[in-house]
Amino acid sequence: xxxxxxxxxxxxxxxxxxxxxxxxxxxxxxxxxxxxxxxxxxxxxxxxxxxxxxxxxxxxxxxxxxxxxxxxxxxxxxxxxxxxxxxxxxxxxxxxxxxxxxxxxxxxxxxxxxxxxxxxxxxxxxxxxxxxxxxxxxxxxxxxxxxxxxxxxxxxxxxxxxxxxxxxxxxxxxxxxxxxxxxxxxxxxxxxxxxxxxxxxxxxxxxxxxxxxxxxxxxx
Amino acid sequence: xxxxxxxxxxxxxxxxxxxxxxxxxxxxxxxxxxxxxxxxxxxxxxxxxxxxxxxxxxxxxxxxxxxxxxxxxxxxxxxxxxxxxxxxxxxxxxxxxxxxxxxxxxxxxxxxxxxxxxxxxxxxxxxxxxxxxxxxxxxxxxxxxxxxxxxxxxxxxxxxxxxxxxxxxxxxxxxxxxxxxxxxxxxxxxxxxxxxxxxxxx
Numbered sequence: 001x002x003x004x005x006x007x008x009x010x011x012x013x014x015x016x017x018x019x020x021x022x023x024x025x026x027x028x029x030x031x032x033x034x035x036x037x038x039x040x041x042x043x044x045x046x047x048x049x050x051x052x053x054x055x056x057x058x059x060x061x062x063x064x065x066x067x068x069x070x071x072x073x074x075x076x077x078x079x080x081x082x083x084x085x086x087x088x089x090x091x092x093x094x095x096x097x098x099x100x101x102x103x104x105x106x107x108x109x110x111x112x113x114x115x116x117x118x119x120x121x122x123x124x125x126x127x128x129x130x131x132x133x134x135x136x137x138x139x140x141x142x143x144x145x146x147x148x149x150x151x152x153x154x155x156x157x158x159x160x161x162x163x164x165x166x167x168x169x170x171x172x173x174x175x176x177x178x179x180x181x182x183x184x185x186x187x188x189x190x191x192x193x194x195x196x197x198x199x200x201x202x203x204x205x206x207x208x209x210x211x212x213x214x215x216x217x218x219x220x
Numbered sequence: 221x222x223x224x225x226x227x228x229x230x231x232x233x234x235x236x237x238x239x240x241x242x243x244x245x246x247x248x249x250x251x252x253x254x255x256x257x258x259x260x261x262x263x264x265x266x267x268x269x270x271x272x273x274x275x276x277x278x279x280x281x282x283x284x285x286x287x288x289x290x291x292x293x294x295x296x297x298x299x300x301x302x303x304x305x306x307x308x309x310x311x312x313x314x315x316x317x318x319x320x321x322x323x324x325x326x327x328x329x330x331x332x333x334x335x336x337x338x339x340x341x342x343x344x345x346x347x348x349x350x351x352x353x354x355x356x357x358x359x360x361x362x363x364x365x366x367x368x369x370x371x372x373x374x375x376x377x378x379x380x381x382x383x384x385x386x387x388x389x390x391x392x393x394x395x396x397x398x399x400x401x402x403x404x405x406x407x408x409x410x411x412x413x414x415x416x417x418x419x420x421x422x
Contacts, residue, residue, distance in 0.1 A: 008324030008375065010348035016357055018340045018407070024262045026339070029233040032240055034336070035257035038303075039249040048379075052326055068327060068342040070232055077239065085248055094238045095245075102247035109252035116260055119302040119332075122379040150377045152324055154351065166307070166380060186378055188309075193371075197352050204370040207351050210378035 001146055002153060004060035009154040009197070030069040037076050042107035042115060045083040048122070049176035053148035054079040122170045124183040131218060132187055136162045138216045140189070148176035151215045155207075158195050159219065163208070164188035171212055184213040266335035269300045270383060271404035273333060275397045277310075278388045288312060291383065295333060305332030305381055311374060312385040313414065318369050319384045320358065320411030322350035323376040330381035334406055341410065351375055361407075363414045384411040389418055 007013070025031040041051065054075035055063075063071050080086045090097055107115065132138060142157040143149065150172045164187065171182040193205035243249045273295055277284035287294040291308035295301070308330060311319040323329065324347050329337035340346055349357050354371045358364075365371070374382040386408040392400060407413040 005325055007344055007348040008322075009352040010344075013344040013348040015360055016340050016343065016346045016349065018361065018412075019338070022338050024266075024336055025258075027233065029236040031258045031262070032236050032254065034261065035254040036236075036240060036243065036249060038257050039253050040243065043248070055326065064344065066232070068339070073232065073236060073239075080243075086242065086246065090242060090246075091239070094242055096242065100246070102245075104247050106248055106250040107253045108250055109256040112253055112256040112260060115303070116257075116265070117302040119304065119306045121306040123307060150325060152375070152377060154324075166378075169379060172378075186380070188380075201352075202355060202371070205354065205373070206370070207373045207375060209375045210380045212378070 003056045004063045005056045008152045033069045033073045039107045049172040053176040124168050126183040128168045128184045130185045137220045139219050149173050160189040160191040162187050163190050267406035270333035270409045271401040274404045275401035279397045300332040305330050307380045310383045310385050313387050319372045321374045321382045328376040361412045389416045
């Protein structure tokens with residue numbers, strides 16, 4: 001979706017301010033949002049792409065106003081409802097609906113170290129055709145899907161060069177909608193800064209993205 | 221402090237607390253597991269991990285070669301694996317190349333080696349500008365590039381996570397790996413710092 005989250009190249013967002021001795025979490029609630037999303041995720045009722053899409057669907061003004069953990073929280077509530085963990089009535093009342101059985105067992109403290117250390121690789125052993133080779137010229141397709149995509153607006157229609165084949169990865173556009181993983185090759189692509197931003201950009205510079213087979217077409 | 225943080229609704233803390241209670245009551249999450257997750261990322265996983273990778277690469281040419289060839293495996297050699305570091309690539313700064321990492325679409329970041337991202341990395345300002353005006357961002361953060369330096373911006377838009385391998389500072393020939401690791405800062409491994417200081421590390 002062409003949402004507020006797709007920020008690359010926008011103007012008007014201000015200067016970058018760093019903070020000395022910054023804490024990991026600036027408030028207790030931020031830490032809880034972080035942990036709640038990870039712990040509930042252990043049920044595997046969603047995947048990382050669906051989780052990202054839940055944040056992208058937070059309305060733009062709220063997305064900006066709520067900050068990083070705030071927008072994660074707002075998206076998380078919708079995801080919990082969509083995946084059948086809670087109802088909106090339960091969110092509003094703060095109480096479980098009567099007669100609904102408790103789930104069991106949730107992620108336990110003893111499981112956390114393993115969950116963190118193992119992660120959840122997005123690469124797949126599934127063989128997939130690879131149409132592109134390192135060194136080849138490509139164009140990022142001009143796709144504007146309403147759903148989730150990891151093809152940012154600022155590269156659509158632009159020409160680049162394949163610099164690496166990362167192997168076969170889960171395709172986020174379908175995975176986010178629970179329509180299958182559609183594993184396909186993921187390529188590192190180099191875009192010259194002038195190709196993306198015009199003649200005002202520095203000719204020495206380049207932006208690199210990782211783009212899936214379905215986002216790309218060979219040229220030349 | 222990042223500007224967007226100033227406008228956070230004041231009732232958010234209460235709403236998060238209410239949601240946590242509801243999810244615990246429904247058996248969806250366990251409080252001790254939540255505490256363990258917070259503790260892991262507050263106290264156990266952070267940029268000291270990445271600094272060890274960098275220092276090892278500086279003292280061990282074979283390790284550096286493996287790191288640049290297959291960063292996931294090389295970083296796993298030091299025990300740093302897992303969530304948001306499943307697929308790693310290391311990019312090397314040289315006298316004529318400067319690398320800088322961003323995630324324009326959300327705030328993807330290599331957790332096992334750097335911990336959770338700082339507020340500036342997650343800010344709309346950084347996400348918007350790092351790709352269109354990396355030199356401007358770097359200048360504001362005090363990085364002045366020489367004329368012959370090319371900037372490579374890595375937008376972590378997929379599941380590959382990037383670690384910048386900074387240049388080893390001159391005058392550190394006598395330092396051992398541990399002392400070198402103490403010089404390496406988080407911001408240098410994201411690429412918003414280029415020259416590492418020999419004094420007290422940040």
